Amino acid sequence: MATNASRSSRPRDSAATKELLLAAATTEFAEHGLAGARIDRIAERAGANKRLLYVYFGDKEQLFDAVLRRQIGELARETPLIDGDLVAYAGARFDYMLAHPQTARLAAWRRFEQGEPGEAEIEGYRAKVEAVAAAQREGRIDDRLPAVDLFAMVLRLTESWLDAPPALAAVAGDDPRSAGRLREHRAALLEAVRRITAPRPKNA
Known part of the structure; x- marks a missing residue:
């Protein structure tokens, strides 16, 4: 049975992994664009299992959209x-x-x-x-x-x-x-x- 501590750590672990994937994807897409980017390289940059990329973001196009939304949001705020x-x-x-x-x-x-x-x-x-x-x-x-x-x-x-x-x-x-x-x-x-x-x- 999972303890309260282990249950509470999961969202943080999930959020941290998503952040790592987004950061890695930002670098990959900036260097290679959508067509040239590779899921394997993004996962390797993030130090994460590439399966998690599909779990969190769906596919490469949706990940690209997520990166763009973040960039647009940060630019607008700043x-x-x-x-x-x-x-x-x-x-x-x-x-x-x-x-x-x-x-x-x-x-x-x-x-x-x-x-x-x-x-x-x-x-x-x-x-x-x-x-x-x-x-x-x-x-x-x-x-x-x-x-x-x-x-x-x-x-x-x-x-x-x-x-x-x-x-x-x-x-x-x-x-x-x-x-x-x-x-x-x-x-x-x-x-x-x-x-x-x-x-x-x-x-x-």
Whole structure:
């Protein structure tokens, strides 16, 4: 008969194994995408029996979805768009993507391999676009561009250097990811967003 201690340890063991599998899957999918990822490698990275992967997540596609949901959730929590402040948002998103390169790689694989977004992701973007539209109505940012287009432009600007073609990055010097180069680009990014979002003078 199982003791109370052994019964109470099982959920923790299960949760820990799931976390190990998710972490291993995040690395595997970031490196190889959905098609190239291998269940055996994920299980080996996690130090777990691959059968547990099917028990907890169903199949490789469902595991990929679970990884994406976690990445999207973490990105949303760490880079909120507060009061439609696109300058602050751009800085936070640049910092996050720089610190979490796996997120950018997973997003690229997702665009290439899985075109259909989830409802939660759509609603997340809808809320941000609505925040931009509200700031436009209140005169806090320029309203000459549709909110969805303005947000899309800022979104891509946050990754413009991190995702730059290698040949373009080489133009900047020997180390396009040096601390000095990244500081310089971040300042340029914020200034660019500031300029395209600054509200028009009242007499314009």
